[in-house]
Amino acid sequence: MSAVxxxxxxxxxxxxxxxxxxxxxxxxxxxAFAIWDGLTAIDPVEVLSHNxxxxxxxxxxxxxxxxxxxxxxxxxxxxxxxxxGLLAFGFLTFHFLVWIFLDLGMRWGLVGAEIVKRPYLAIGxxxxxxLVPLAATSWQAAFRKMGAQxxxxxxxxxxxxxxxxxxxxxxxxxxxxxxxxxxLAIAVGxxxxxxxxxxxx
Numbered sequence: 001m002s003a004v005x006x007x008x009x010x011x012x013x014x015x016x017x018x019x020x021x022x023x024x025x026x027x028x029x030x031x032a033f034a035i036w037d038g039l040t041a042i043d044p045v046e047v048l049s050h051n052x053x054x055x056x057x058x059x060x061x062x063x064x065x066x067x068x069x070x071x072x073x074x075x076x077x078x079x080x081x082x083x084x085g086l087l088a089f090g091f092l093t094f095h096f097l098v099w100i101f102l103d104l105g106m107r108w109g110l111v112g113a114e115i116v117k118r119p120y121l122a123i124g125x126x127x128x129x130x131l132v133p134l135a136a137t138s139w140q141a142a143f144r145k146m147g148a149q150x151x152x153x154x155x156x157x158x159x160x161x162x163x164x165x166x167x168x169x170x171x172x173x174x175x176x177x178x179x180x181x182x183x184l185a186i187a188v189g190x191x192x193x194x195x196x197x198x199x200x201x
Contacts, residue, residue: 023084024086037051049103055087055088060085061187063158096128123171124168126164133157159191
């Protein structure tokens with residue numbers, strides 16, 4: 001056994017003793033800080049939207065790191081994947097609600113017009129819609145009802161959603177930044193690692 005595998009197994013053994021609730025608590029803490037940061041900013045709407053969007057993307061990317069860590073480093077953190085995914089969806093929902101209620105001021109007639117007018121909004125909205133059924137079927141009862149194969153196929157939509165989310169981040173920048181391009185590269189890299197699996201849809 002390689003040294004990397006041995007270390008990975010040790011980390012996995014320690015992780016099995018950790019419940020999932022600290023992950024949710026950590027997410028709640030980050031969400032509270034994001035709200036505080038936004039409310040104390042000069043432009044609270046923009047900062048709130050950015051903070052929630054970035055948290056959503058980061059947690060989504062973190063959830064996609066679970067399988068590569070298991071495959072290449074023998075670090076088994078699979079039990080935390082659902083928590084990471086649900087937190088990502090929660091932050092994305094807040095990101096969407098900030099846009100609807102604070103940015104557009106609940107002018108519902110503008111929602112469709114803005115999505116059509118601004119491609120980056122359309123891409124972000126599609127990513128959000130793709131994640132809705134994933135969050136709705138993240139529970140064990142849905143897994144049993146759908147069956148393992150159908151459930152797994154549905155949840156592969158996360159790969160499309162994360163790419164769209166990263167593209168949304170890049171496109172909404174007035175000038176492409178190194179940060180946004182790094183996030184896009186990470187998203188493409190993580191999805192690329194699973195390309196062999198994805199192509200068997």
